[in-house]
Amino acid sequence: MRTNFDFTPYRRSTVGFDRLFDLLETGMRGDAPADGYPPFDIVKEGEDSYHITLAVAGFAPNEIEIVAQQNQLTVSGKRADDGDKGEYLHRGIATRAFERRFQLADFIEVGNARFENGLLSIELKRVVPEAMKPRKIEIGGGNPANDRIEGPKTEAKAA
Template identity: 85%
Template sequence: MRTAFDLTPYRRSTVGFDRLFNLLESGQREDDGYPPFDIVKEGEDSYRITLAVAGFAPNEIEIVAQQNQLNVTGKRADDADKGDYLHRGIATRAFERRFQLADFIEVGNARFENGLLSIELKRVVPEAMKPRKIEIGGGNASNDRIAAPKPQAQAA
């Protein structure tokens, strides 16, 4: 009987939760479908998703970024040349691939080159959410309070 949870399916479709999954899971990834893809961490706060979409043209692929989710769908236009194939090994079936994104992950540019679709991602944490250093002042606490404005004397 298996006692550990296998988080592999969740890890593959999320970006930006690296620390959480590294703590919860160690193990090898398995191939989980079509189209195959890679997720690359390019820097501290930048990622790239690359999907292998051979047989598709850029106008047959749609990328939609919603809050915390990235959807990539592909639907091939009908072939004008319905040739008599002896072997058809290049998959051209319609697909939809969803990626769950962590908070503050923004989708950037997308490139299509040599049958590979690359989508840039970046973690952009708002200034209000970033940690800030609080300086410790000297003196006694009563001087640090905000005083009410003093009434000004009127000229007679």
């Protein structure tokens, strides 16, 4: 079975879809992180609102950084050195550094972030600009001859 797909013919006949094809190719190559840490949920709360919840047990809010840039949300965490407060017999709480990236659709804006009980929640909302929303065009009435746009008038020369 063929596992790779060539998007070249589609790239030649489309304009402005480069990012979409790049995402499809990246997903097919499996460039996404394989370990799945930290685990997360994505919830659709309404027609245009979402939130992402990451389980970041063992981290403090000041050890986590959230960056929204263009159509990408990056959440990274690096735990401060705890100074070997004792000898661990078992270390089951993963506190290793992480970076989790989320590709956002057009017009998705990142809102507030909350940290409660080891869970980081990030609110997202789709905000479509007025220029991109459909608008109704009124049909005017009247005499079509009077509705024409007139250009500059030129006078005919008599010979």
